[in-house]
Amino acid sequence: MGERRTFGVFLGAVLMLGIADSLSSPYLALFAADEAGLDPLRVGALASASGLSGIVISAWLGRRFDRAPRRIYAVFACVGGALGYALLTVSRSFEVLLLLSLSLLGVVAVAFPQLFALAQVSLGKTPQARRAAPVLRSGWSLAWALGPLVGALVMTRSGFVGVFWATAGTLLVTALLLLFVPVRRFAAGAVTGEQSKRAPLSWGTTALLVLGVMLFFTSMLAGSLVLPFYVTRELDLPAASLGPLFSACAAVEVVVALALAFLPTWKWLVPGGMLLMVGYFAITMVSRDLTGLLLAQVARGAAIAVVGAAGIVYFQEWMAPATGRATTLFSNATTAGVVIAGLLAGFWLEAFSYRTALALCALTALLGAVAFAGAGTRPDVRLRPAADVPASVLSAEDAEG
Incomplete structure (x- = not known):
């Protein structure tokens, strides 16, 4: 796959992920309060549980990615999130919602950092890689400009169930796009001399x-x-x-x-x-x-x-x-x-x-x-223009350091 086409796939995946996030995020608290009948304290507990579990899972998978870059982590996050939102359509119990927040809904947070890291590695030393983060971030912003409008339309016609099914479907599209991304593998010892001299x-x-x-x-x-x-x-x-x-x-x-x-x-x-x-x-x-x-x-x-x-x-x-x-x-x-x-x-x-x-x-x-x-x-890093920043080259040895 050409580098431009690969970058286009990443941009599409970020756009889909952002739309999925912006479709459902405005309605989660309202769903917990109105549909599940939870008090404000429990609504807040669900939000905090999802955020905290996302932090833990992201940190764990981030280290695994540095040992061996794989697209499977981002795919796993999207598919898991899709399953979580599908289960939201039939879940009203606080205990079940809390379990979903700690697991399948929390894992969605993994997709965002994994996509950016995967783009940096998969694109290699190309102009697209050097400008990946700002352009992908613009795709995320565009998604948040479009997603709430789509979410409002779906909410009007199909309610919470429709919003959650739409979110699940969009996450599956994101996962499907990622299957077309080639992941470059780097052997241990491929780290540049400048990187190897850096103090932690x-x-x-x-x-x-x-x-x-x-x-x-x-x-x-x-x-x-x-x-x-x-x-x-x-x-x-x-x-x-x-x-x-x-x-x-x-x-x-x-x-x-x-x-x-x-x-x-x-x-x-x-x-x-x-x-x-x-x-x-x-x-x-x-x-x-x-x-x-x-x-x-x-x-x-x-x-x-x-x-x-x-x-x-x-x-x-x-x-x-x-x-x-x-x-x-x-x-x-x-x-x-x-x-x-x-x-x-x-x-x-x-x-x-x-x-x-x-x-x-x-x-x-x-x-x-x-x-x-x-x-x-x-002191040992010379900050360079974004167009000159080399793509990170990962190895198991340095990821452990």
Whole structure:
């Protein structure tokens, strides 16, 4: 299969995975509350269980990927997730839903980092590989611009059951696409001289990088939970105005993520993106109409695209040749942020005004930027433009190190 065709398959798989995620995600909490009759505490427990199990499974499979790159891990995640959503159509018991969240629904989180790591390895040393992360990230953003619209249509016609069956079918299409991806195998000892001389990252440096990403995504999701209340109750705008806001954000994400394919993998690019999120909250807090809120979404979309795309490239470059672990570590940091955000947003909305809650989200993003920047610059790595970053070459020996 040609390199361009292979990249096209990956882009299609990411698009399908993103659509599957965006089809069901807006309705899972509502399903648990309205269909299963669960109280808010149990609804939150299901969300946390799915996120935590995803972190554990992703970390385990990330190490296995570094020992031997295989597409089977991503296929397994998609097929398992499809089965989980199919079972949701007939499950209403909290115990059964909790079991599904800890297993089949949690394993879906594996697909995202595995797809990015697989693309980096499968494409080899090609221009497509060097620009893979930003372009694939733009595909994910595009999926989130389309998926909720499709989900709303399915929900109107077929309810929760229709949404979950549509999600299961889309995940199976993703798995089918991955079967057409050739995986290049690398012998032990194929690591470049530059990579072999790298000293391992210190625990403190890794912790700061992970903390920075986690705090950023905590602020992002907490802000998305606060925003509807701020728009409808503080500014007295109609609920229908929320749709254009999130669509504008997704559109900006696509454009910025594509542009990042041609920008350097600059150390300060990621914390700079985090500061853009601070700017988003600042603009939102002083806005009084839809125009100001739309302007703020430009900053939000750019921030998400920069951290989401450049952040993955940055982790892969610093942790090369362990592509699987690097991508999984980044993905798990985002998942941890999502888990924490739900708890924080609920507390902030209960204890403070909507504008104060947004200010706390801004502070969280600022702390994330400080933590990421505080990791310093690795002396044995020269950060290069995205077009010059070589694809990671994996070996069992180095993956174990």
